[in-house]
Amino acid sequence: MLLGLGVAAALLPVLVPDQPYAVQVLTLSLCSVVPAVGLNLLFGYTGLVSLGHMGFAGVGAYAAALLMKQAGWGFLPALVAGAGMAGIVGLLVGIPCLRLRSHFFIIVTLAVGLILGTLFNNLDWLTGGAEGLPGVPRPRPLLIGELRIVLGTAVGFYWMAVAVTVAAFVVQWAVVRSPFGKSLAAIRQDEAMAAARGVNVFAHKLAVFALSAAIAGAGGALRACFLRVAAPSSFDLGESINLVAVVILGGAGFQAGPAVGSLVFVALPEVLRVASQARLMVFGALLVVMALYSPRGLLGAAVALRRRMRRADAV
Amino acid sequence: MAFLEQALNGLMMGSIYALFAVGMVLVFGVMRVLNFAHGVIFMAGGYMCHAVMTHVVAFYPLALLLSAAGGAVIGAVLERLVFRRLRESLPMQIVASLGLILMVQNGVLLLFGPEAVQISVPAMRTVVPLGPLGVTLQQVLIVVVVGVAMAGLHLFLTRSRLGTAMRAASQDLQAARVVGINPDRVFALTFALASGLAALGGALLGPLFLVFPAMGDLPLLKGLTAIVLGGMGSVGGAVLGGLAIGVLEAESTLLAPTDYRDLVVFAVLILVLLVRPYGLFGRRLRGEP
Numbered sequence: 001m002l003l004g005l006g007v008a009a010a011l012l013p014v015l016v017p018d019q020p021y022a023v024q025v026l027t028l029s030l031c032s033v034v035p036a037v038g039l040n041l042l043f044g045y046t047g048l049v050s051l052g053h054m055g056f057a058g059v060g061a062y063a064a065a066l067l068m069k070q071a072g073w074g075f076l077p078a079l080v081a082g083a084g085m086a087g088i089v090g091l092l093v094g095i096p097c098l099r100l101r102s103h104f105f106i107i108v109t110l111a112v113g114l115i116l117g118t119l120f121n122n123l124d125w126l127t128g129g130a131e132g133l134p135g136v137p138r139p140r141p142l143l144i145g146e147l148r149i150v151l152g153t154a155v156g157f158y159w160m161a162v163a164v165t166v167a168a169f170v171v172q173w174a175v176v177r178s179p180f181g182k183s184l185a186a187i188r189q190d191e192a193m194a195a196a197r198g199v200n201v202f203a204h205k206l207a208v209f210a211l212s213a214a215i216a217g218a219g220g221a222l223r224a225c226f227l228r229v230a231a232p233s234s235f236d237l238g239e240s241i242n243l244v245a246v247v248i249l250g251g252a253g254f255q256a257g258p259a260v261g262s263l264v265f266v267a268l269p270e271v272l273r274v275a276s277q278a279r280l281m282v283f284g285a286l287l288v289v290m291a292l293y294s295p296r297g298l299l300g301a302a303v304a305l306r307r308r309m310r311r312a313d314a315v
Numbered sequence: 316m317a318f319l320e321q322a323l324n325g326l327m328m329g330s331i332y333a334l335f336a337v338g339m340v341l342v343f344g345v346m347r348v349l350n351f352a353h354g355v356i357f358m359a360g361g362y363m364c365h366a367v368m369t370h371v372v373a374f375y376p377l378a379l380l381l382s383a384a385g386g387a388v389i390g391a392v393l394e395r396l397v398f399r400r401l402r403e404s405l406p407m408q409i410v411a412s413l414g415l416i417l418m419v420q421n422g423v424l425l426l427f428g429p430e431a432v433q434i435s436v437p438a439m440r441t442v443v444p445l446g447p448l449g450v451t452l453q454q455v456l457i458v459v460v461v462g463v464a465m466a467g468l469h470l471f472l473t474r475s476r477l478g479t480a481m482r483a484a485s486q487d488l489q490a491a492r493v494v495g496i497n498p499d500r501v502f503a504l505t506f507a508l509a510s511g512l513a514a515l516g517g518a519l520l521g522p523l524f525l526v527f528p529a530m531g532d533l534p535l536l537k538g539l540t541a542i543v544l545g546g547m548g549s550v551g552g553a554v555l556g557g558l559a560i561g562v563l564e565a566e567s568t569l570l571a572p573t574d575y576r577d578l579v580v581f582a583v584l585i586l587v588l589l590v591r592p593y594g595l596f597g598r599r600l601r602g603e604p
Contacts, residue, residue, distance in 0.1 A: 049406060096589050103349065104588060106405070107543045111581035114536065118578040237536075241413055248410050278425070284417030291411035292400055 005259060006166045023158050027226055029266035030161040034219030036246045036258030037168040042212040043244070044252035045176060046205065047188035048098075049106050052113020053216050053243055058120050058235030060086040060217020061224035065133045066126075068225070075139035079164070079221045086217020087210045089116075094209040098202060113240045120232040132231030136224055157226060164222050165259075168215055172255060175211070184208055245287065251297030260298055320448055321565040327454045329561020330461035334516040335534045336541035336553040337468065338509030344485040344548050345505045348398050349405065351412035353513050353538065354531030355419040360386050360514025361526035362423060365434050375436045379460070379518050386514020387507040394506035399499065420528045431525035439522055457519050464512065465554060472550070481505055485548075536577070537561075540584050546597025556595070 012026070035057045042048050064082030067073040073081070097108045120127050127133065139160065175181045183204050186194040195201050224230040233239075242265070250261025268286075269279055294301040335357060342348050360382045367378040393415070401407045439453035472478040483491040484501045492498060517531065524530070537560050544559065545552025560580055567579040587595065 043406070049409070051409075096585070100588060100592050102405070103343075103547055104543055104592065104594070106349075107539050108585060108588060110536070110539065111584050115578050115581050118575065122572070122574045241409070244406070245410055245413050248406055252406070278421070280421040281418045281425075284414040284421070287414030287417065288397060288411050289414075291407040291414065292397065295404055295407050 005256065006162065006169070009162050009165075020154055023154050025266060025270065027154070027158045027161050028223075029262050030158075030165050031219060031223035031226055032243065032246060032266070033165050033258050033262040034168045034222055035216040035243055036219075036250070036262055037165075037172050038212040038215030038219065039243055039247045040252060040258050041172055041175060041184075041208055041215070043247055044254070044257060045181065045188065046184045046208050048205065048209070049102075049109070049244065050113075050209075050212075050240075051106055051110040051244060052116065052237070052240050053109075053213070054220070054235045054237075054240040055113040055116030056086045056090055056213035057216040057220030057223070057239075058116055058230075058232070059089045059220070060214075061220035061230040061235065062120065062127055062133065063217070064221035065136045065224045065230035068137055069133065069135065075160075075225055079218055079225075082221035083214045083218040086220070087214030090213025091206065091210040093213075094206045098205045098209060110237070110240075113237055117232060117236045120235060127230070127232070130232060132229050132233075133224075134229045136228045136230065138228070139225060161222060161226065164218065168218065169255070169259075171211075171215065175208075176255065180204070180207070248297055249287070249290065251299030254297070254299040257297060257299055264298065316447065317569060318566065321569060322562055323445075323448060323450060323454070325562035325565030326558065327450075327457050327561070328565065329558035330458050331516050331520055331557075332534060332537045332541050332561050333554045333557030334461050334464060334512050334519075335538035336545070336557045337465070337550055338512040339538050340542045340545065340548065340550055340553040341481075341505055342398075342509045343542065344550075345481055346398065346402055346502050348402055348408055349412075349539075350393075350398060350506075350509075351409060351535065352393070352415040352419070353509070354535030355416050356386050356389055356510045356513040356531070357517040357534050358423070358526075358528060358531035359389060359419065360517030361434070361521040361530055362427060362432070362517075363514065364518035364521050365432050365526050368434055368436075375439065375522075378434075379515060382518035383511045383515040386517075387511035389514070390510025391503050391507040393510070394503050398506065399502055423528045429528075431527035433525055434518075434521040436522045451523075453523050457523070460515070460519060464515065468508075468512075468550075477501075477504060533577075537564075537580070540580060544584060544587060544595055546594030549594075549596040552594065552596035 009026075009030075012023075035053060038056075039050065039053050042050055042053075060079075060082035062082075063085040064078040067078040067081055068075065093112050097105060097112065100108060120132075121130055123129075139157070175184075183194065183199045186197065186199055187201055187204060191201055220230075220235065223234060227234070246261040246265045247258060248261070249264060250257035250259065254260075269283055290297070296303075335353065339350065339353050342350055342353075363382040363385045364378045367381050368375065371381075372378075397411050397415070398408070401411055436453070439451065439456065441452045442449040443452055443455055470478075472482060480491065480496045480501055481504065483494070483496060484498055488498055491501075513531075516534065517526075520530070520534075538557070541556035541560055542553045544556035545554075563583060564576045564580050567576050571579065591597075
C-alpha cells in the first residue's frame with residue numbers, strides 16, 4: 001500500500017500537469033508527513049506521547065538552513081546533518097526526561113518544545129529571532145553521471161520531497177519489522193513485562209526517542225528549504241500539537257497513518273474553504289467526533305469497517 | 316524594592332495560575348482526565364464577563380459571579396458530552412481538547428471579532444498604597460477573591476458530603492461505588508466546579524489585561540506546569556506550584572530579558588523533576604519504578 005502511495009505521489013505531476021497550487025499544497029503536506037513519521041514511531045509504536053516534537057524539527061531546520069546559507073552545503077548533506085543534530089538534541093533531552101512516568105513525561109516534552117521555541121525566537125545572533133533565517137538557497141541540480149535532475153523548480157522540489165518522505169517511511173518500515181521494533185511494541189503493551197523478559201526499556205526508549213527526533217529534524221529541514229526560510233512560527237507549540245493530531249487522525253501505529261492523517265489535516269480545511277469563517281470550527285467538531293467514535297484514527301476505522309463487511313459476507 | 320514589587324506582581328499572577336491549576340488537578344485527580352481545553356474556558360470567562368458588563372448591568376461583582384456560573388455550565392456540558400467517555404485514553408483527550416479549542420476560539424472570533432475587548436471597571440484602577448509600593452485595587456481583588464475561593468474549596472472538599480464524595484472517588488472509584496457514590500454525578504460536579512474556577516480566573520484577569528481569543532493559552536501552560544510541580548494529584552501542591560511559578564517568572568524579569576521568562580519557568584520545572592521525579596508533593600504509586 002505504501003509503495004503504491006509513493007508511486008502515485010511521484011507520478012501525480014506527470015498525470016495531472018499544470019496544477020501549481022496542488023503541487024504546492026502537496027509539498028507542504030509532505031513537509032509535515034516526515035515529522036509525523038517520527039512521532040508515529042515514538043507514539044504509535046512505543047506509546048510515548050511527545051507534545052514538543054516540532055521543536056526537534058526546528059533544530060533540524062535551523063541547522064540545515066545555517067549550513068546551506070553560511071557554509072554553502074548542498075541540500076542533501078545539510079538535511080542529513082540537520083537530522084543528526086536533531087537526533088543529538090533528542091538524545092540529550094531524552095536522557096533525563098525518559099525516566100519520568102507518563103503524565104510527567106508528556107508535560108516535560110511540552111516544556112522542552114516551549115524552551116526550544118523560545119530559543120528560536122530570541123537567540124537573534126544564531127536564529128535571526130522572530131524573523132527567522134530567510135533566503136535559504138534552492139537546492140542545486142542533482143548530477144548522476146550524465147543525468148541532470150533539476151530540483152529548484154516547484155515540481156522538482158516536490159519530487160525530492162517525495163523521495164525524502166519515502167526514505168522516512170522505509171526507515172519506519174525497517175524499524176517496525178526489526179527485533180528492535182518488536183521490543184518497542186512489547187514496551188508499549190506492558191513495560192514491566194518487557195523489562196522482565198530482558199528488554200532494556202530505558203535504552204530502547206532513548207534510542208527510539210533520538211531516532212524519532214532525527215526524523216522530525218529531517219522534516220524540519222525539508223520545510224525550511226521549501227519555504228526558503230527557517231522561522232520560529234513553523235516550529236511552535238501549536239504546530240507540535242497539530243502534529244500529534246495528525247498522527248492520531250491518520251491512525252497511530254499504522255505504517256501509512258502519518259500520510260493519511262497529514263493529507264486529511266491539510267486537505268480538509270482546503271476543501272471546507274467554501275465556508276471560510278466556520279471551517280476551523282467544523283474541523284474542530286470533526287476532531288471531537290473522531291476522538292469519541294474512532295479512537296484508532298481513520299485507518300483504524302477503515303480496518304474495523306472492512307472486518308465488519310467481511311463478516312457480513314460470510315453470513 | 317524592585318524585588319518586592321515583582322514579588323507582589325508574581326503573587327497576583329500566581330494566584331490566577333493557582334486558581335487555574337486547582338481546577339485541572341481536581342479533574343485529573345477524580346477523572347484521570349487532562350483537559351487541555353481548560354484554557355478556552357478561562358478565555359470564555361473573560362468574554363462572558365465582558366458581555367454581562369456591556370449588555371446586562373455594569374456591576375463587576377455580579378459579572379464575576381455570572382461568569383463563574385456560566386463556566387460551570389459549560390464544564391458540565393463538556394463533561395457529559397465529551398470527557399466522560401474519554402476517561403481511559405489520554406491521546407484522545409488531547410485530540411478532543413484540540414478540537415474544542417479550535418471550535419471555541421474560532422467561535423469567539425466569529426462572535427466578537429479578532430480585536431481584543433476591554434472590560435472597563437474604573438473603580439478598580441484606584442491605587443492602594445501598600446507601604447512604599449502602590450498596587451491597584453484590581454490586583455488586591457484578585458488575590459482576595461482567589462484566597463476566598465481556595466478557602467471555600469477547602470471547606471467544601473473536607474466538610475461537605477459532596478466534597479467528601481469527590482475525594483473518595485479520586486482515591487478509589489471502585490470503593491466509592493460500593494459505598495453508594497454515583498460516579499457520573501461526581502464527575503459532572505468536578506468538571507463544573509473546575510470550569511467555574513477557570514472562568515472566574517478569566518473574568519478576574521480581564522480588566523487588568525485585555526480579553527482576546529488566545530488569552531487562555533499561557534495560563535494553560537503555567538497551570539500544567541503548576542500541577543506537575545505539585546505532584547499531579549495534590550490540590551495543595553497545585554496551589555503552591557501556581558504561586559511559585561507566578562513569583563518565579565516575575566522575579567526572573569529582574570535577571571534576564573522578559574522574553575526568557577517562560578524559559579526560566581520550564582527549565583526550573585525540568586530541574587525539579589530531575590531531583591524529584593514525582594513533583595514536589597507527589598508520591599510514588601504502587602508498582603511504579
